[in-house]
Amino acid sequence: MTAAPSSAPQTSANAPTGGEVAVESLIANGVDTLFALPGVQLDHLMNALHGATDRIRVIHPRHEQGAAYMALGYAMASGRVGAYAVVPGPGFLNTTAALSTAYAVHAPVLAVIGQIVSKAIGLGGGELHELPDQSAILDGLTRSHGIASEAGEVAGVMQDAFAALASGRAPAGVELPADVLRKPAEGASVEAAARSVPAPDSVAMDQAAALLAGATRPLIWIGSGALACGEGLAAIAERIGAPVVSHLTGVGVLPTDHPWAVGTWEGRELWREADVILAVGTRLHDPRRRWGLEEGQAVIRIDLDPAQFSRGAPPTVALEADAAEAIPALAAALAGGEIAADAPARAERTAALKARKAALFEERLAPQMAYLRAIRAALPMEAAVVCDYTQIGYAATAALPMDRPRRLITPGYQGTLGFAYATALGVKTALPEAPVVALCGDGGFLFTANEMATAVQHGINAVAVVFSDGAYGNVRRMQDQIHGGKLIATELRNPDFVAYAQSFGAEARLAEGPEALGGALTWAISRPGPTLIECPMPVLPDPWELLEPR
Numbered sequence: 001m002t003a004a005p006s007s008a009p010q011t012s013a014n015a016p017t018g019g020e021v022a023v024e025s026l027i028a029n030g031v032d033t034l035f036a037l038p039g040v041q042l043d044h045l046m047n048a049l050h051g052a053t054d055r056i057r058v059i060h061p062r063h064e065q066g067a068a069y070m071a072l073g074y075a076m077a078s079g080r081v082g083a084y085a086v087v088p089g090p091g092f093l094n095t096t097a098a099l100s101t102a103y104a105v106h107a108p109v110l111a112v113i114g115q116i117v118s119k120a121i122g123l124g125g126g127e128l129h130e131l132p133d134q135s136a137i138l139d140g141l142t143r144s145h146g147i148a149s150e151a152g153e154v155a156g157v158m159q160d161a162f163a164a165l166a167s168g169r170a171p172a173g174v175e176l177p178a179d180v181l182r183k184p185a186e187g188a189s190v191e192a193a194a195r196s197v198p199a200p201d202s203v204a205m206d207q208a209a210a211l212l213a214g215a216t217r218p219l220i221w222i223g224s225g226a227l228a229c230g231e232g233l234a235a236i237a238e239r240i241g242a243p244v245v246s247h248l249t250g251v252g253v254l255p256t257d258h259p260w261a262v263g264t265w266e267g268r269e270l271w272r273e274a275d276v277i278l279a280v281g282t283r284l285h286d287p288r289r290r291w292g293l294e295e296g297q298a299v300i301r302i303d304l305d306p307a308q309f310s311r312g313a314p315p316t317v318a319l320e321a322d323a324a325e326a327i328p329a330l331a332a333a334l335a336g337g338e339i340a341a342d343a344p345a346r347a348e349r350t351a352a353l354k355a356r357k358a359a360l361f362e363e364r365l366a367p368q369m370a371y372l373r374a375i376r377a378a379l380p381m382e383a384a385v386v387c388d389y390t391q392i393g394y395a396a397t398a399a400l401p402m403d404r405p406r407r408l409i410t411p412g413y414q415g416t417l418g419f420a421y422a423t424a425l426g427v428k429t430a431l432p433e434a435p436v437v438a439l440c441g442d443g444g445f446l447f448t449a450n451e452m453a454t455a456v457q458h459g460i461n462a463v464a465v466v467f468s469d470g471a472y473g474n475v476r477r478m479q480d481q482i483h484g485g486k487l488i489a490t491e492l493r494n495p496d497f498v499a500y501a502q503s504f505g506a507e508a509r510l511a512e513g514p515e516a517l518g519g520a521l522t523w524a525i526s527r528p529g530p531t532l533i534e535c536p537m538p539v540l541p542d543p544w545e546l547l548e549p550r
Helices: 018-028 040-050 064-078 096-105 134-140 151-166 178-182 202-213 230-240 264-273 285-291 306-310 323-335 343-364 366-378 391-399 420-430 442-458 473-481 497-503 514-525
Strands: 033-036 057-059 082-086 109-115 144-147 172-177 218-222 244-246 276-280 298-303 317-320 384-387 436-441 463-468 507-510 531-536
Touching: 018 040, 018 151, 018 172, 018 178, 033 040, 033 064, 040 082, 040 109, 040 178, 064 082, 064 096, 064 109, 064 420, 064 442, 096 109, 109 134, 109 151, 109 178, 134 144, 134 172, 144 151, 151 172, 151 178, 172 178, 202 230, 202 276, 202 298, 202 317, 202 323, 218 230, 218 264, 230 244, 230 323, 244 264, 264 285, 264 343, 298 306, 298 323, 306 317, 343 366, 343 391, 366 391, 366 514, 384 391, 384 420, 391 436, 391 463, 391 473, 420 436, 420 442, 420 463, 436 442, 436 514, 442 463, 442 497, 463 497, 463 514, 497 507, 497 531, 507 514, 514 531
Parallel strands: 033 057, 033 082, 082 109, 109 172, 144 172, 218 244, 218 276, 276 298, 298 317, 384 436, 436 463, 463 531, 507 531
Antiparallel strands: none
């Protein structure tokens, strides 16, 4: 009998396949977990992973969007690379909401995307999973993109992606065609990527220090680029008497109870009176768009992305640098001067604004605040809270106390409804010792609720809190209050969420009211497995005047 032809890669004894090179590159660059779904174009990546399970963990979700959201959560919570792998075409397209969110928050996510065989790319022949121009889509959603046309190119393409991520150009994407993963990569050499960022310009640094030292009403505005800058920012704030405004991704860089830490509500008042604004790792889009800049207001911008300097009015001083290097240097430059004479008055002004905001939140958002108090009382400070676009999640971004960065996880400006639960599984994978809680609405939860199967299968004991009001509540309120009661497409038919979770083998409870939620959270975070808590909710008051002041 004649043997059937083998489909195994024809390699020399010492030549790894392109797939094996890709896996070795992941491992060499510190990736310990890959969130991945298999498929025919990734067969030889999966074969390589099968031989490396003692060095890299593979978590397979139930949907490609889950893989990308988990990688996002891993990256946002840890600051390390969160990697995912999916087949091309519809598999890749299913990940693009998460990838666009990674782009919005500059999360170090690596998208490893399969491709059709290299000789067929661009021909439009109708190959399985073929897109008209997958490369263009991936390039538009990342800050670094590469494709390997030959097996010998895999190491370089992976190296370039990791170098970009290490240097702040995140997220990154690579395309690995099916034949490239199968073929031998003769002479391949895999190394950890080097980091390359510009050093702070000394002239610009001197200019920035002089402006801040001479400011009478300074203000600091921070974003995700300032996540590693808490100590330096606190020193600058105390030296020159500058409140530090954080919103969404910057929450916790200074503990929220720090005397100089404020939110957007206080920031509106402080922006209008500021004479020098130091913007660190932030697009600065919303305050410029909403409140504008007055003549004479000086702006200092520190950012690794020089494109930020050309958006809006040019800054007075532009420092293209990693804030983690620039802020300590700036703090050292200011340390020799005297503490600003009016710093005590500025501190009193800041404290008064914080007290006024707290009173307004308690007065106008009493139901939300009751839930947030219960959540904070039940969770240790090291817990991570993932806020979906839902009523309690909205309020949490401005009013849930945090004492460290990377523990309040939001989708940033992308506002990605339904991201929270799958993202929380990635957060928990990155932070196995910390409690992780996803604050979901009943609408958003069902976007990725299928990943409860993944949580049970892989033992990822994150907690889902589902606030159920039977509607897309925020849209329904807008339809009612702004559009004359024209309610349409907002009512929801929900499952029994407790039974739903239990059907996967998770534990679940119903918690009616803030006190019950607090008790349920205490129970949930003490358990070894994934948990769901359902909280029936009434219609809640509109938070937006306080959360996004005009």
